[in-house]
Structures are given as C-alpha cells and as structure tokens.
Amino acid sequence: MARITLREDRFATEASRQEYRGLEAGDILYFPTSPPLVTDGERTFLVTQRQIDGSLYKNISYRPTEDRLRGVDQKDAAQLKRVHEIMRAFSNRSIAFAASFLKHYASAWKIDYASFRPIEEQGRKASLHSRNDLLHFDSFPTRPSHGDRLLRIFANIHPERSRIWLTSDHFEALARRFAGKVGLTRTPSRLDTWKRAVVKVGARMGLPVIDRPPYDAFMRRIHHTMKEDAAFQESCRKDRWEFPAGSAWIVFTDGTSHACLSGQYMLEQTFIVRRSGLTCPDLAPISILERIAGYPLARKIA
Numbered sequence: 001m002a003r004i005t006l007r008e009d010r011f012a013t014e015a016s017r018q019e020y021r022g023l024e025a026g027d028i029l030y031f032p033t034s035p036p037l038v039t040d041g042e043r044t045f046l047v048t049q050r051q052i053d054g055s056l057y058k059n060i061s062y063r064p065t066e067d068r069l070r071g072v073d074q075k076d077a078a079q080l081k082r083v084h085e086i087m088r089a090f091s092n093r094s095i096a097f098a099a100s101f102l103k104h105y106a107s108a109w110k111i112d113y114a115s116f117r118p119i120e121e122q123g124r125k126a127s128l129h130s131r132n133d134l135l136h137f138d139s140f141p142t143r144p145s146h147g148d149r150l151l152r153i154f155a156n157i158h159p160e161r162s163r164i165w166l167t168s169d170h171f172e173a174l175a176r177r178f179a180g181k182v183g184l185t186r187t188p189s190r191l192d193t194w195k196r197a198v199v200k201v202g203a204r205m206g207l208p209v210i211d212r213p214p215y216d217a218f219m220r221r222i223h224h225t226m227k228e229d230a231a232f233q234e235s236c237r238k239d240r241w242e243f244p245a246g247s248a249w250i251v252f253t254d255g256t257s258h259a260c261l262s263g264q265y266m267l268e269q270t271f272i273v274r275r276s277g278l279t280c281p282d283l284a285p286i287s288i289l290e291r292i293a294g295y296p297l298a299r300k301i302a
C-alpha cells in the first residue's frame, strides 16, 4: 500500500489517471494540508465543546440528502443548531471538493453520511468486531452495497495531535488468505439459495433480518474473521501512517486494509461509488472475490 502525497496546488485539479488507479488499488491520497473543508471557527467550536459539556458527543452522523443530524446529546438548541450547521457545511464542501478532484466518480456516486468522531481512538472501549484498532476492510453492517465501493474523505481536525493508522497487504492477498475460512472457495449449495430466499421474505415482512447478497455476506465475514484472528493481527505485514493535525486523506476503505491506533476529532464524508463509475472495475473487491469464487456475487434473486 502506498501513500500518494498531494500539495495545495492540487486542490483545484482533477486526480490523474495513475492517482485514480492507485486509489482504486488501495493507495491513500494524502493532503498534508487539508483542502478547505472546515473553517478555523468551526474547528475550534467542535474540538472545544466537549470541555464545556462532557456528554455532548456520542456518535455524530449527518445525512446530507435529508439534512438530518443524529447522535448529538445536546439540550441547548443554539449549540445543537451550530453543530448541525457545521456538519452541513463540512459535508457540502467535501462533496464539492470530491466532485472536482474525483470528477470521474461524481456521476456514479450516491452521497452517503458524514460523521464526526470526537472520541480518542486509543483505548476506546468497543466489542471485538467494532474495534477500530484491528486491521479490517470496511463493509456496512446493515446496508448492503451490492458490490459498489465505499469511498471516504477524512479530515483530522485535532488542534495538535496526529491520527495514526496501520495498513497491511492488498485486498486480493488478504481475500485469498481468508477465502477458505469465509467459505469463498466452497460451491454454493441449494440450501444457501433457499436460506437467502427465506431471509428475503422475512425482510419483506418487516422481521429484523438483513437480506445480504453473497458479496456483502462475504465482506462481513472477511471483516469479522480478520478481527477474530489474533495471530494474523499480530504477525501480518504492517505499514504505519501518521496523519498530522490539519491533514486530510481519501481512501476506498472497502479495499484498503486499515486500523486506527490513535487520534481524536476527525470529520469524514462517505460516498458509495457504483462499479460502473470506477476507472478500474477489475480492482474492485467484488471483482476480486468473484474471480476467487468463480461465480457472480451480487446476483439478485427473485
């Protein structure tokens, strides 16, 4: 995995063909100085609120398409309004920046949520599968992507401290390593198809089950299996990346293995990029998993 460094003179340019390819192959596009995604006043407001009211922040998310904010435990209406304004502005600026810098994707993406992560990652209490400090590939737990890709822009808005990441091998190497364990090399049986049909009916009836196509089921299993494998986490190849205060970076987090060791106060905007909009669809996790499995994984069933 490589980190491609981009200076301020690139803010108004589009990514080159090699940069698109690198991004889709698992590289990190890194801006030591972030594009202007937040103002100084907005940054100061977000990183100082916790000191005023320790219960303010939980897990803040913003849905741009509905202009809806979630996860802010704030009783003060004026403060709540300000957080909402900042998240809206960050999301709008991130989308505008990505629409210019990654123009190729703009006609093929679905704008997803933005989030603010105010909790220090080092030592954060979480269940095994929710731990961020273990290497993994992202996949949505409840919303299948059907093979479309998860693109994320991150901005470290901590006033001083870096955010520290680890990455490991490329998606294909790790997918092959875990293929047997997650059942990717097993021919699907009629029972598998039948089980999925039952889940689909249950989901339609409103039961609390998630109808995942095989692609999303395998991505979930790979995510869990990697985190459960202590020997892998201990001994695998690791590259350490430091993202200083004020930097930003762009990653396809479904295809770049990553773990966050430490860091606090990060803003992030997610895009779901359709396979048809990629410059190198063969590098997408779904293409790699389909090559290993030998059959289509996003096929819809009736």
Ligand SMILES: [Fe+2]
Binding pocket: 136, 137, 138, 253, 258
């Ligand atoms: Fe992640």
